[in-house]
Amino acid sequence: MARALTDSVAVLSGVGPKTVAALATLDINTVNDLLFYFPFRYEDLQTRPLAELADQEKAVFKGKVVSNAVVSFFGPHKNRLSVRLLIDGVVVIVTFFNQAWLKDKFKLEEEVAIYGKWNEQRKSVVGMKIISQSTDNALDPIYSVNKQVRQKKLVELIQTAFKNYGALLGNVLPDDIRQHFRLLTDHDLVQQMHFPKTLTESNAARRTAIFREFFLFEAKIQQLRVNNSEAEDGLQLSYDLPALKEFIATLPFALTTAQKRVVNEICADLKSTRHMNRLLQGDVGSGKTIVAAIAMFAAVTAGYQAALMVPTEILAEQHYQKLVKLFAPMKVSVTLLTGSMKSKPRQNALMAIETGRANIIIGTHALIQDAITFHKLGFIVIDEQHRFGVNQRRALREKGLNPDILAMTATPIPRTLAITTYGEMDISTIDELPAGRRPIETSWLKINQASQALAITRNQMDHGDQAFVIAPLISESDSVNLKNAEDLAEQLADYFAPKYQVALLHGQMTAEEKAEKMAAFNRNDIQVLVATTVVEVGVDVPNANIMIIYNADRFGLATLHQLRGRVGRGDRQAYCFLIADPQNEVAVKRMEIMTETNDGFKLAEADLKLRGQGDIFGDKQSGLPDFQMGDPVSDNNILVAAHQVARELFLADPQLVQEQNQGLKNYLRQLQATETFD
Known part of the structure; x- marks a missing residue:
């Protein structure tokens, strides 16, 4: 039977069912997976003179055995092996801990090579392992392993796989791209990543591996774009342009230039037969909701229903109230559907949705429940899309006849992440704020200075303002010394009594309780709302102009920016106070950056640099790819180059029919057999 790189690792000698299961914990299932499971670093196996070594430096030591190895035991399962070696004319004591079985490896007068750590003060070595002097490699690869798969076993399997399958390694990268960027063939890449003879070899291999990984990811993205653009099963929403212009004329403010540009981009998608898959990103308060409202109205004039799915019931209720007025x-019918609705209103909403009486439906994940049948769903807006998982987004899409999709996010995305996270989507960006919007004045105060923020808050409230106060915890905790919302609400109620009312809002309250508190805050029956980050997304109270965030160093930049964006929605000057005693340099930097800029895109770039690739959205549903070799931040130049050449390749040869692209085509075909993309 012919061998193939797609063969299961079970075909390798010495690999039984247990080893197959163990390798699967590292996502190694095929021979190809094994060959491309690269080391994350190397240990230098070249010998160095003792005089050149710094204290605690690791190196290879070659010397003659000048004493018998002695093993001593201390405590259960603990032992120490000691042996003397003559190295560079100096007798050095070498000690191995818990490796008594090495004793027979040391024979008097014979030369041995060991890898260990130099102790300058004692002129001794803590040994780690014995090095085979027959090895051709000067670098020892170190792999990411676990309890199921040991380093030694993995190396043996990789050697076996390369010996038996190395000749089958073709070139996934097209030759012209590989030659232009001076990259290795797949065969040489695998060989030099696993068995490098020099540091130069390993560096060249690593550079190729990073580019190859980024390029193949970008190729998958570009193939999705091609499939989307060539699919003629998208809805063609022939909207009523005069009615749309009439609606825009009724808005209580003029659209910004950026909003007009984005509306045109979305409307062009609606009118085309191509399925819309667009991301609308804009900073906090940039006016994304109005753009979405215009697009939903366009869908309604074309005879379709539009749905807006949001992550919280507070936000759903708020959008509902705002859109009913707009x-x-x-004469557009707007319907609200949330999980906590009473039976009668819920049944009325379901009937309106099914019969088509409801033109625009706003809700939480309740929109994707089986009981809901849409009459003619043609357009979907998903707000704060990263808070919904792949399956939730797919379920809503399947409620309609392949409806057009507009995803929105108020978490600005740096170009680095836009390339990797949303490469298959068309991106529209609102990059200006409405006229008259003032930057929020942001101050960082130490915890013992919090009274200053409260004094300013009282003064502003005397002029009619309201305030949010945020705490990281709901209740008191024994494990961490942080402010909690319950205690804070009591303290502030005393502080602001009797003139101002203080209320508490947190995620453990029922949806009804939360809605009541927000409604009272909106009416200005409550002047200070003490809350957890439940108010982070979308809550809009024009009269709220003060945001106080306790233990601000416990939040990421994206969350801090979202919280700050809850104030300053009107025409009065707004203030944000960060109360924190940060314990590390990164947290200090976050506080400083927040006081320096209100620009969400700059903050997102800064967050990326501070946290690395990480999870910039704060949850795992953000969809960021987890690269094995490359880092989109530190290897950004390679990522951008890979993105560019992949895009150019698919523009020139969208179906990959050219001879030099057959390796890539085969790779993507095999990938489709094992993966599904949303």
């Missing part, structure tokens, strides 16, 4: 002059 659409009132146009």
